[in-house]
Amino acid sequence: MNKFDDHTFAITAYKESxxxxxxxxxxxxQKVKSRVIITTATPNEYIKSLAEKYKIPLYERExxxxxQDDWNFAYSKADSKYVTIAHQDDIYDESYxxxxxxxxxxxxxQILFFTDYREVKDGKIIPLTLNLKIKKIMxxxxxxxxxxxxxxxxxxxLSLGSPICCPSVTYNKENKEKKIFTSEMKCSLxxxxxxxFSKENGEFVYINKDLIYHRIHGxxxxxxxxxxxxxxxxxxxxxxxxWPKPIAKILSKAYAKSLxxxxx
Numbered sequence: 192m193n194k195f196d197d198h199t200f201a202i203t204a205y206k207e208s209x210x211x212x213x214x215x216x217x218x219x220x221q222k223v224k225s226r227v228i229i230t231t232a233t234p235n236e237y238i239k240s241l242a243e244k245y246k247i248p249l250y251e252r253e254x255x256x257x258x259q260d261d262w263n264f265a266y267s268k269a270d271s272k273y274v275t276i277a278h279q280d281d282i283y284d285e286s287y288x289x290x291x292x293x294x295x296x297x298x299x300x301q302i303l304f305f306t307d308y309r310e311v312k313d314g315k316i317i318p319l320t321l322n323l324k325i326k327k328i329m330x331x332x333x334x335x336x337x338x339x340x341x342x343x344x345x346x347x348x349l350s351l352g353s354p355i356c357c358p359s360v361t362y363n364k365e366n367k368e369k370k371i372f373t374s375e376m377k378c379s380l381x382x383x384x385x386x387x388f389s390k391e392n393g394e395f396v397y398i399n400k401d402l403i404y405h406r407i408h409g410x411x412x413x414x415x416x417x418x419x420x421x422x423x424x425x426x427x428x429x430x431x432x433x434w435p436k437p438i439a440k441i442l443s444k445a446y447a448k449s450l451x452x453x454x455x
Contacts (some may be wrong), residue, residue, distance in 0.1 A: 195292045198273040198361070199226040200283070202247075205256065207237040210280045210406060215245055217282045223289040225275075230265040232256040259372045259380055266362065266371050273304075279357040282311070282404040290398055291361055300393035304361040306402040316404060326354035333397035343413050345389035350433035352426075352446050353382035359403045366393065379425035386432060404411035 200218040203210055218227050229242050232252040242249035252264045265276050270384065273295065291304055307327065309316050314352070319327075329348050338344050348354065360381075362371060374380035388395070426446055430439035 192222055195223050195225045195288045197271050197295070198275070198288060199228060199269035199271040200275050200277045202227065202229045202277040202279060203261050203265045203270045204229050204231040204233075204238045204241075204279050204403060205261070206233050207235060208279045210408075211238070212241055214279050214281060214283075215241060215247070216275060217285070218277060218287075219245060220285055221283070221288040222285050223292055225288045226269070226271055228265075228268055230261070230268055232261050232264070258377065259374065261316060262372050263370050266364075268371055269364070272364055273361050274364055275361045276358070276378070279360045280406040280408065282406070284400075284402040284404070286400075287402045290402060294396055294398055300366070301363050301396050302366055302388050302391060302393040303363065304396040304398060306354050306359040306398040306400055308356040308359050308403040308405050309401050311404045311406045312408070316406075326352070329354040330397055333395060334395075334399055339394040339396060342389060342392075345395055346386075346433070349382070349386055349389055350430075351442070353379070353385065353429075355381070355385055355388060356405060357381040358405065366391070367369070376425045378422045379429050382426075382429050386429070 202214060202218065215227075215229075218225070221450075227245075228248045228250060229238065230250045230252060231238050232254065233256055234251045239249060242246075250268045252261065254260065262276050266274055273291070275287075275291075287306070290306070294304060307358075308323075310320065310323065311317070329351060332338050332344055332348070337377070346351055372380055374383040376383050423443065427439055427443040430442045430446075432441065433434065433439075
């Protein structure tokens with residue numbers, strides 16, 4: 192009961208993040224132990240030293256760093272049925288693996304699992320923002336087990352925004368063995384991925400517990416993308432997959448306002 196060999200935390204490390212070690216500790220200190228690996232496209236002594244310190248396998252990817260390629264590489268290196276692509280800035284609650292194990296069911300086709308989350312700024316958990324409150328409301332229907340396999344429901348939820356926290360997601364490799372991200376987007380590629388998955392047969396398993404602490408800081412890719420207006424343009428493109436132009440414009444503007452907590 193104290194091990195979950197079918198699950199791997201694949202930590203994606205980039206350059207020399209001061210938060211990486213805290214992420215490593217959080218996945219190693221799980222109540223139920225999972226496998227842990229580190230992957231990177233920016234190999235350096237800092238990442239290597241942490242991998243050696245905690246005796247974690249390190250895999251280095253050749254080529255230019257990029258979120259999609261980095262995530263796909265991490266996914267491919269995880270030798271287990273279930274994979275969580277852990278972002279180096281974030282912290283996992285000690286009961287993440289334990290809870291995930293309770294929700295897995297080999298008799299069902301479970302496409303992915305995801306949990307609720309809280310945000311961390313300046314080392315402190317901040318009160319629920321309007322954005323997070325809205326996301327929790329959007330996900331209410333998925334608390335009902337009989338609805339987790341509904342394609343229609345998933346698409347309706349995603350048509351209003353992306354309430355799924357990317358680093359909270361665990362993927363089932365029995366559905367996709369090698370490459371999981373195939374989006375042309377840079378910042379909204381996770382939303383685009385959930386959109387593609389929403390068309391498939393199987394379950395989106397929503398774990399209604401705050402099991403990850405997502406860090407908001409000035410160096411994060413999300414913060415930089417918002418500052419550069421990449422997020423806003425890509426979010427509009429996502430809304431256009433569901434709605435005509437006038438509605439998509441209204442929704443994208445409203446969504447942009449809800450992201451104010453990501454601004455430093």
